[in-house]
Amino acid sequence: MYKSDKTLPDCTNPTIQRPSLERKYSIPVLKKGKQITSVPKGSNKLIEQAKQSWHVEFFYEHPITIKNIRIRITDNLNRIKDPLEKLNQFEKLLNKYSLLLENGYNPFEKQSSNEVEKKLAPLTLIEARVKFETYHKAKNTRAKSIKSYLSKIDQFIDFMGDNKKVVNVKDIDIINYLHTYALNKSWTGVTYNMAKVCLNNLFKYLLINKYVEANPVTLIERRKQVKTELHQVFTDEDFKLIMEWLRLNDPYCLLFVQMIYYTCIRPKELRLTQLKFIDLDNQRIIIPASVSKNKKSLPVKIDKALMNELVKLNLDTYPTDYYLFGNTKSIVASNKIGENTPYKRFNRCLQELGLLNKNYTLYSFKHLSNVRKYLAGWSIAEICSANRHSSLVETETYLKDLIKFIPMNKDIPVI
Numbered sequence: 001m002y003k004s005d006k007t008l009p010d011c012t013n014p015t016i017q018r019p020s021l022e023r024k025y026s027i028p029v030l031k032k033g034k035q036i037t038s039v040p041k042g043s044n045k046l047i048e049q050a051k052q053s054w055h056v057e058f059f060y061e062h063p064i065t066i067k068n069i070r071i072r073i074t075d076n077l078n079r080i081k082d083p084l085e086k087l088n089q090f091e092k093l094l095n096k097y098s099l100l101l102e103n104g105y106n107p108f109e110k111q112s113s114n115e116v117e118k119k120l121a122p123l124t125l126i127e128a129r130v131k132f133e134t135y136h137k138a139k140n141t142r143a144k145s146i147k148s149y150l151s152k153i154d155q156f157i158d159f160m161g162d163n164k165k166v167v168n169v170k171d172i173d174i175i176n177y178l179h180t181y182a183l184n185k186s187w188t189g190v191t192y193n194m195a196k197v198c199l200n201n202l203f204k205y206l207l208i209n210k211y212v213e214a215n216p217v218t219l220i221e222r223r224k225q226v227k228t229e230l231h232q233v234f235t236d237e238d239f240k241l242i243m244e245w246l247r248l249n250d251p252y253c254l255l256f257v258q259m260i261y262y263t264c265i266r267p268k269e270l271r272l273t274q275l276k277f278i279d280l281d282n283q284r285i286i287i288p289a290s291v292s293k294n295k296k297s298l299p300v301k302i303d304k305a306l307m308n309e310l311v312k313l314n315l316d317t318y319p320t321d322y323y324l325f326g327n328t329k330s331i332v333a334s335n336k337i338g339e340n341t342p343y344k345r346f347n348r349c350l351q352e353l354g355l356l357n358k359n360y361t362l363y364s365f366k367h368l369s370n371v372r373k374y375l376a377g378w379s380i381a382e383i384c385s386a387n388r389h390s391s392l393v394e395t396e397t398y399l400k401d402l403i404k405f406i407p408m409n410k411d412i413p414v415i
Helices: 045-050 083-102 113-120 125-138 143-160 171-184 189-208 236-249 251-263 267-271 304-311 341-353 363-375 380-387 392-399
Strands: 002-005 029-031 055-061 068-073 284-287 298-301 323-327 331-333
Touching (some): 055 083, 143 189, 171 189, 251 341, 380 392
Antiparallel strands (some): 002 068, 029 055, 284 298, 323 331
């Protein structure tokens, strides 16, 4: 960013001012390189001057040697060829460092110029939102997660106003927002806590990047959660009704839920599964790391019953970059299906059967598959492997309703 030169300036140079007794730095000046004395044909003085190496220069008293050290700053602006644009950018750089020095910037301290600049021009909430979104996109955060974060951040911005400075947001502002929305929108404890998490992540990012000096969300209490029991395991009666309805009315959704049941592949992963990852000869599907939730490329076994369904599709007649679930009519197609299409089709089935109030979802097929595996004698480790889970703890969440399916008809051992 800058170079230092222990050579003191020529005292006769009127453009250089030494640090005064009241301050430890000289007033920054713009240096444009050598003075142009001749101009080639077809050029002009401005163009030739812009070809020189420019810099903003000032002197600062070194804290140890007490000598005035020359500081030169370019910010890589010498790459600019246009004379007027170069002058404009260097004048901005000059004004920037003049303001920074007036507000305590010291080139010899650990505090960077960016940190001082952030204090002088704090972000608004809307500016912070943009930086937060850009950060998560750069680190490949799931689009669905980013959308969840931003929905609550946008609510908070509406509550506080676009131009509210992030450094002026206090814990009472967060509390007022959470309480207001909890009351007006009848939030559950889960929703309340999710909103708190979203704002905490925003201000944690701002704290790490020195835009704020404290996270106002840290000490705010969580609400007691009464979780909605989603992904309930189907009763035998309901499961029979659902499969019969899908066979008669929706072959696309039928195959989709069969795939979930037999492979435990997640719905999003299924939507993005291309034919090139399906190996019928070796009876397996490879979920690539770019698609897999845990970013690991692992094989999934194709069961005999599922193999019969896949063979009917004549997959070898399509290009390998086609998607297995690309179209609701032909099933296989060149484009991937919309994110919510499988969910909407399954919900239609539930609505037609009057089962919307039972908390069944597409993941219920995965839960049912794991419960049935366990009851059929599969070990937890085998179920863990079939699900591509990273730990047994993760697998156990799929078996939380297992007790409902285990008959309590065994005698208690005698003591």
